[in-house]
Amino acid sequence: MTKNFTVGATPPLIGHVAAERFAAKLHKRQPLSEGGLKAVLNMPSHKKTYSAYQDIVREGDRTTHCCIIETGTVSRYRTLGGGARQILSFHTVGDMIDLQSALIMVSDHGIRTHTPTVVSLVPHDTVLNIAAHYPDVARALWFDTLVDAGIFREWTVNVGRRSARQRTAHLLLEFAYRSKMADLMIDDDTFELPISQADLSDALGITSVHLNRTLQWLRGARYIRTHSRQVSIENRQAMVMLAGFDPAYLHPEGPRTTGDAPG
Amino acid sequence: MTKNFTVGATPPLIGHVAAERFAAKLHKRQPLSEGGLKAVLNMPSHKKTYSAYQDIVREGDRTTHCCIIETGTVSRYRTLGGGARQILSFHTVGDMIDLQSALIMVSDHGIRTHTPTVVSLVPHDTVLNIAAHYPDVARALWFDTLVDAGIFREWTVNVGRRSARQRTAHLLLEFAYRSKMADLMIDDDTFELPISQADLSDALGITSVHLNRTLQWLRGARYIRTHSRQVSIENRQAMVMLAGFDPAYLHPEGPRTTGDAPG
DNA sequence: CGAAGTTTTGAGGACCTTCAAAAGTTGTGG
DNA sequence: CCACAACTTTTGAAGGTCCTCAAAACTTCG
Numbered sequence: 001m002t003k004n005f006t007v008g009a010t011p012p013l014i015g016h017v018a019a020e021r022f023a024a025k026l027h028k029r030q031p032l033s034e035g036g037l038k039a040v041l042n043m044p045s046h047k048k049t050y051s052a053y054q055d056i057v058r059e060g061d062r063t064t065h066c067c068i069i070e071t072g073t074v075s076r077y078r079t080l081g082g083g084a085r086q087i088l089s090f091h092t093v094g095d096m097i098d099l100q101s102a103l104i105m106v107s108d109h110g111i112r113t114h115t116p117t118v119v120s121l122v123p124h125d126t127v128l129n130i131a132a133h134y135p136d137v138a139r140a141l142w143f144d145t146l147v148d149a150g151i152f153r154e155w156t157v158n159v160g161r162r163s164a165r166q167r168t169a170h171l172l173l174e175f176a177y178r179s180k181m182a183d184l185m186i187d188d189d190t191f192e193l194p195i196s197q198a199d200l201s202d203a204l205g206i207t208s209v210h211l212n213r214t215l216q217w218l219r220g221a222r223y224i225r226t227h228s229r230q231v232s233i234e235n236r237q238a239m240v241m242l243a244g245f246d247p248a249y250l251h252p253e254g255p256r257t258t259g260d261a262p263g
Numbered sequence: 264m265t266k267n268f269t270v271g272a273t274p275p276l277i278g279h280v281a282a283e284r285f286a287a288k289l290h291k292r293q294p295l296s297e298g299g300l301k302a303v304l305n306m307p308s309h310k311k312t313y314s315a316y317q318d319i320v321r322e323g324d325r326t327t328h329c330c331i332i333e334t335g336t337v338s339r340y341r342t343l344g345g346g347a348r349q350i351l352s353f354h355t356v357g358d359m360i361d362l363q364s365a366l367i368m369v370s371d372h373g374i375r376t377h378t379p380t381v382v383s384l385v386p387h388d389t390v391l392n393i394a395a396h397y398p399d400v401a402r403a404l405w406f407d408t409l410v411d412a413g414i415f416r417e418w419t420v421n422v423g424r425r426s427a428r429q430r431t432a433h434l435l436l437e438f439a440y441r442s443k444m445a446d447l448m449i450d451d452d453t454f455e456l457p458i459s460q461a462d463l464s465d466a467l468g469i470t471s472v473h474l475n476r477t478l479q480w481l482r483g484a485r486y487i488r489t490h491s492r493q494v495s496i497e498n499r500q501a502m503v504m505l506a507g508f509d510p511a512y513l514h515p516e517g518p519r520t521t522g523d524a525p526g
Numbered sequence: 527c528g529a530a531g532t533t534t535t536g537a538g539g540a541c542c543t544t545c546a547a548a549a550g551t552t553g554t555g556g
Numbered sequence: 557c558c559a560c561a562a563c564t565t566t567t568g569a570a571g572g573t574c575c576t577c578a579a580a581a582c583t584t585c586g
Contacts, residue, residue, distance in 0.1 A: 100409045
């Protein structure tokens with residue numbers, strides 16, 4: 001399942017880096033029309049810089065822009081009454097994090113940085129107008145949010161029906177897979193995981209104490225190695241087996257291509 | 264389990280009932296263009312009937328149609344290696360369950376009936392063509408899948424960070440809320456819940472034994488009453504408090520209306 | 527009325543949490 | 557370059573929520 005997506009994945013980028021990466025992601029899934037591609041590449045935007053552990057969007061905010069990550073790692077999360085927190089997804093370079101905010105007026109979750117982060121902000125109107133004028137782009141954007149939904153489904157499965165060991169392994173494999181897709185691997189089995197154990201445990205629905213013991217177990221059983229904040233998958237086959245990991249939910253195959261030819 | 268939803272629930276619709284209900288749902292959120300509305304109402308379709316506990320879609324299927332529920336209750340689910348199952352969402356009359364399958368080729372989850380069910384099947388191409396020709400419909404459909412994603416996020420929070428009592432209360436409140444929105448309430452606080460405890464526990468990420476005890480506790484503490492498969496919210500305020508329920512994630516406010524005027 | 531499915535009950539044990547506190551790591555300024 | 561503060565990871569012990577495995581009681585329906 002883990003073929004190399006690296007082959008010519010990211011062309012040398014200059015200028016509006018984030019939009020180019022995002023356009024490349026969409027284009028790779030399914031080629032966009034010339035006009036549509038140009039429209040996405042030329043989206044007006046401005047950059048904004050955040051330090052670690054800052055909110056980009058707070059729950060309940062009404063935003064005016066979508067943001068594409070240029071550098072850094074962020075998460076989406078919800079907080080509960082008692083102060084508990086559930087992280088809903090992680091995102092890195094090239095992801096348009098709150099594409100959904102183009103249509104959903106009040107954010108039902110927050111977005112927060114985990115590392116120093118630079119984002120590129122695109123006005124909602126721009127996104128909606130492009131979608132209205134280029135059906136193929138509309139379709140690509142829609143598909144992107146559908147993949148998002150697929151990830152949420154998988155996370156529901158993860159916290160709902162897997163043991164702490166299984167869900168930890170699953171999260172690590174998702175990270176590895178997406179790092180590979182985004183061309184961010186350090187070596188074939190090693191990737192950066194710039195997330196504290198406390199935050200990881202909020203993503204996994206367990207306590208940080210228990211996550212710590214779970215990680216020790218995964219290291220002891222030679223599933224993974226860690227140093228600093230890099231993780232190496234030491235025994236991929238065993239990990240996949242343990243976690244029941246199947247990347248189908250990430251839909252690397254891209255969207256359906258039937259229907260009217262897009263304009 | 265095979266309940267009549269007929270108790271004043273469904274207004275007397277004739278002809279293409281499911282499409283009308285679905286169109287009404289979209290139109291209520293945000294008025295559609297005349298052409299778009301007509302296109303949705305005139306979607307070609309054919310009906311299909313299922314008995315209880317039948318698969319409509321299996322994990323891994325490549326489907327050719329989207330389906331709108333005409334009568335009955337269904338769930339989306341995933342099964343894990345060990346035979347465990349996680350239910351991802353429930354759906355009733357008027358929901359287009361696998362709208363996403365219009366773009367996603369291989370289903371990453373199954374769809375199964377819980378009661379005798381009639382669905383109306385619409386070819387993917389029809390949906391995609393309408394979306395390509397009517398940007399306002401494209402936007403409405405996109406929004407519908409975004410609400411879906413919001414529900415998945417909330418369920419992740421539910422199984423990840425709430426106790427068995429809280430998540431059970433939360434699920435019941437979501438059911439009550441959506442029943443009200445779809446005009447399916449039996450009385451102000453009573454709704455049909457045609458789902459066995461075993462299935463509910465698969466939605467909540469707990470065992471059916473523990474769900475049973477949790478329900479007994481909710482009854483004993485006067486949060487709810489049940490008879491047969493009807494549930495009454497006896498103390499709504501306490502339930503909302505217990506569950507931390509906030510229906511914002513269901514986005515009843517509808518989609519943003521800015522951007523170019525749709526055609 | 528019997529068969530099949532669903533809900534309920536019991537007892538024992540496992541997984542995960544809670545609450546500290548110690549040990550290790552990282553970043554900053556003198 | 558070391559000292560110190562702030563943060564992160566690790567460890568310990570006790571306890572609670574939830575699970576497992578039956579089996580019994582209750583419903584529903586042919």
